[in-house]
Amino acid sequence: MQLTILLPAILNGLLTGAVYALIALGLTLVYGVLHIINFAHGAMLTAALFAAFFMHKLLGVDPYIAVFFLAPAFFALGYALQRFVIGPAAHGIDSNILLVTLGLSIVIENAMLHFFRADTRTIDVAYAFDVVPIAGAYLSVPRLVGFAVAVLVALLLSMLLTMTDTGKAIRAVAKEKLGAELCGIDVAHVYAVTFGLGAACVAVAACLLIPTYYVNPHVGNAFVLIAFTVVVLGGMGSIPGALIGGLFVGVVESLCGLYLGESLGQIGIFLMFILVLLFRPSGLLGARA
Amino acid sequence: MSHTFNSLNRRRFLQSSALTVAAAASGTLAAPAILRAQGGAVKVGLLQPVSGALAYSGQQGRLGASLAVDEINAAGGIKSMGGAKIEPVLGDALSTPEGGNAEVEKMNSAGVSAIVGGYASNICLATTQTAARYELPYLVDVGVTDAIVTRGLKNTFRFGPGFGVIAKTALANLIAINDKAGKPAKTVMIVHEDSAFGSGLAKLLNAQLPAGGFQILETIPHPTPTRDFNNVVLKIKAANPDIVIPANYYNEYVLLARTMQQQKVRPKAAIYSVLGGAASSYKFVKEFPEAAQYIMDCNHWFDPRNPKALALKKKVEAQGQFFTYEVYLNYSSVLLLADALERAKSADRAAITAALASSTFAGHVMPYGPTKFVDGQNQGAAPANTQVINGDIQVILPEAFASAKPIYPLPPA
Numbered sequence: 277m278q279l280t281i282l283l284p285a286i287l288n289g290l291l292t293g294a295v296y297a298l299i300a301l302g303l304t305l306v307y308g309v310l311h312i313i314n315f316a317h318g319a320m321l322t323a324a325l326f327a328a329f330f331m332h333k334l335l336g337v338d339p340y341i342a343v344f345f346l347a348p349a350f351f352a353l354g355y356a357l358q359r360f361v362i363g364p365a366a367h368g369i370d371s372n373i374l375l376v377t378l379g380l381s382i383v384i385e386n387a388m389l390h391f392f393r394a395d396t397r398t399i400d401v402a403y404a405f406d407v408v409p410i411a412g413a414y415l416s417v418p419r420l421v422g423f424a425v426a427v428l429v430a431l432l433l434s435m436l437l438t439m440t441d442t443g444k445a446i447r448a449v450a451k452e453k454l455g456a457e458l459c460g461i462d463v464a465h466v467y468a469v470t471f472g473l474g475a476a477c478v479a480v481a482a483c484l485l486i487p488t489y490y491v492n493p494h495v496g497n498a499f500v501l502i503a504f505t506v507v508v509l510g511g512m513g514s515i516p517g518a519l520i521g522g523l524f525v526g527v528v529e530s531l532c533g534l535y536l537g538e539s540l541g542q543i544g545i546f547l548m549f550i551l552v553l554l555f556r557p558s559g560l561l562g563a564r565a
Numbered sequence: 566m567s568h569t570f571n572s573l574n575r576r577r578f579l580q581s582s583a584l585t586v587a588a589a590a591s592g593t594l595a596a597p598a599i600l601r602a603q604g605g606a607v608k609v610g611l612l613q614p615v616s617g618a619l620a621y622s623g624q625q626g627r628l629g630a631s632l633a634v635d636e637i638n639a640a641g642g643i644k645s646m647g648g649a650k651i652e653p654v655l656g657d658a659l660s661t662p663e664g665g666n667a668e669v670e671k672m673n674s675a676g677v678s679a680i681v682g683g684y685a686s687n688i689c690l691a692t693t694q695t696a697a698r699y700e701l702p703y704l705v706d707v708g709v710t711d712a713i714v715t716r717g718l719k720n721t722f723r724f725g726p727g728f729g730v731i732a733k734t735a736l737a738n739l740i741a742i743n744d745k746a747g748k749p750a751k752t753v754m755i756v757h758e759d760s761a762f763g764s765g766l767a768k769l770l771n772a773q774l775p776a777g778g779f780q781i782l783e784t785i786p787h788p789t790p791t792r793d794f795n796n797v798v799l800k801i802k803a804a805n806p807d808i809v810i811p812a813n814y815y816n817e818y819v820l821l822a823r824t825m826q827q828q829k830v831r832p833k834a835a836i837y838s839v840l841g842g843a844a845s846s847y848k849f850v851k852e853f854p855e856a857a858q859y860i861m862d863c864n865h866w867f868d869p870r871n872p873k874a875l876a877l878k879k880k881v882e883a884q885g886q887f888f889t890y891e892v893y894l895n896y897s898s899v900l901l902l903a904d905a906l907e908r909a910k911s912a913d914r915a916a917i918t919a920a921l922a923s924s925t926f927a928g929h930v931m932p933y934g935p936t937k938f939v940d941g942q943n944q945g946a947a948p949a950n951t952q953v954i955n956g957d958i959q960v961i962l963p964e965a966f967a968s969a970k971p972i973y974p975l976p977p978a
Contacts, residue, residue, distance in 0.1 A: 280802070280803065281803040285795075285796060285799055393616055396620075405823050405824075405826075407827050407828070414827060414828045488792065488793075489792050490790060530795075534800065538785070538786065538796065538797065539759050
């Protein structure tokens with residue numbers, strides 16, 4: 277296959293991968309601190325996509341502006357969910373948390389199915405088909421924006437974790453819950469903040485996706501499977517790992533789509549998932565074995 | 566034993582009452598109240614995928630069918646049945662075969678005399694078979710897969726052409742256009758959706774195009790819905806075919822055309838669609854005139870010489886809707902059914918089936934030959950070739966009612 281189409285395919289893959297990374301960031305953050313796998317992540321993404329969709333459809337708010345409302349709103353929602361639903365229901369038992377988040381995802385998804393029906397909906401923004409020519413490829417503007425924002429969010433999250441008190445508290449709780457509590461850290465609050473951050477990541481991803489993607493009540497599932505792959509690939513709980521893993525998965529998907537066809541494009545991702553689980557279960561940048 | 570009997574009854578009761586509520590909620594016209602007074606309504610199921618990936622086409626189809634029902638009822642209903650009005654029972658196939666089947670079951674228990682619709686091939690394949698179990702006459706509105714009418718189902722009729730006929734016509738017309746221009750095109754790429762409609766059509770084209778002197782560089786399938794055609798367009802760019810043939814549903818067609826425009830990929834000779842989901846849609850042409858410019862299509866088209874067709878077009882456009890093929894195919898199919906009801910003189914399913922089978926109906930709006938059903942397929946059905954020229958859709962073939970000469974090969978950008 278010629279370089280003229282290989283290069284654009286790789287660039288497109290990188291751009292898509294950045295959004296995968298953003299979704300995986302929320303997942304990996306929650307895992308790194310709470311040590312739980314959040315099954316409600318996909319449902320939250322769907323909810324965020326619907327929120328962005330209706331803000332555009334009903335209020336005429338551009339998704340790139342809506343992000344400034346939705347990210348804080350989803351932070352609050354995530355905070356409340358962890359503080360008042362998941363936390364109390366789990367009683368600190370990991371398997372309970374797993375079941376609670378799974379239950380939440382079913383509730384959220386079916387509520388949306390009830391209210392919004394199974395329709396696949398899209399929005400039409402003026403810039404959806406704008407392109408920038410880069411290295412012989414015409415790259416779509418919304419995807420470039422998505423890439424830039426995803427990298428920025430990853431950077432901000434890294435800085436938050438290393439440089440702020442909240443970040444230090446999160447890391448302390450992740451390392452040694454009891455020790456952190458003894459030092460006066462409000463563990464329940466830190467848990468909820470972390471969950472809120474994960475939800476905010478999802479809201480940002482939704483606003484970046486909606487200009488070129490569609491929404492229906494099941495759309496989150498496709499992403500959450502990919503996000504899990506990214507998290508496993510990059511290493512559970514690792515932020516740079518999620519970013520690199522996301523970009524890698526994006527490229528693999530794009531190249532598989534190119535060589536195997538659109539119908540089979542996602543096969544590559546899941547083959548890779550199995551290979552990683554077999555040969556490097558802790559992931560590329562995973563700290564824990 | 567008695568338990569089963571009871572639960573069956575209850576289920577049927579629940580189904581039919583749920584349907585009544587659903588029909589009332591979705592605003593089944595104002596007719597039923599008047600109908601009950603007369604006591605002689607004929608229930609007809611109008612089945613369309615009005616939600617899901619095919620929602621737009623389904624809504625257009627429902628519009629066409631409803632317009633025909635309104636016209637028939639306004640003109641005094643079915644005269645041979647004492648002016649019985651047609652009572653539409655609306656159903657949503659949810660864009661899936663399972664959804665369609667569930668609606669057929671509901672319509673059957675609601676006591677419809679016939680069903681019109683289905684739209685997508687995979688939905689029609691399922692729904693006709695389910696309807697056949699109840700010997701329920703079924704008029705396929707679009708569903709182009711030939712298997713729909715070749716399985717020997719006695720209840721199934723299709724007024725429009727199947728893709729066998731369409732592919733044959735499309736190929737003959739392509740050869741004619743290409744020959745007339747001095748054979749500028751030799752290589753072809755096919756982009757098709759991967760369900761019964763697109764895959765079946767691609768298979769037909771793969772068999773027939775080489776015989777017409779064309780070389781097929783690649784055949785690319787994609788699922789419905791697809792929201793990213795970058796890879797497909799990159800492949801087209803790499804292979805650089807003279808002609809691109811898309812065969813997919815509306816949303817994907819629009820996205821493919823827009824992505825080609827975005828990536829500045831333009832085949833040398835033509836984008837020549839065969840049953841392109843949007844290629845001869847006024848909606849597409851109006852919303853994206855640049856992406857649509859010069860696209861050719863071999864597809865369903867109304868008869869522009871028929872005043873009834875032009876009146877319908879005016880009526881649809883007056884409602885702020887686009888006059889798409891779903892509209893006039895469903896409109897014609899409902900009129901065809903009404904004619905059969907008129908001759909059957911009863912709401913009896915077997916009588917309607919017999920009347921449909923012997924139909925020679927001519928009051929439709931399509932440019933077809935005489936109506937004659939052989940094994941459920943209307944032998945008169947035929948497609949037309951269109952081209953988008955400067956924001957309008959012109960018929961380029963057949964010459965009998967062509968409104969413009971083809972612009973082929975594509976003029977330099």
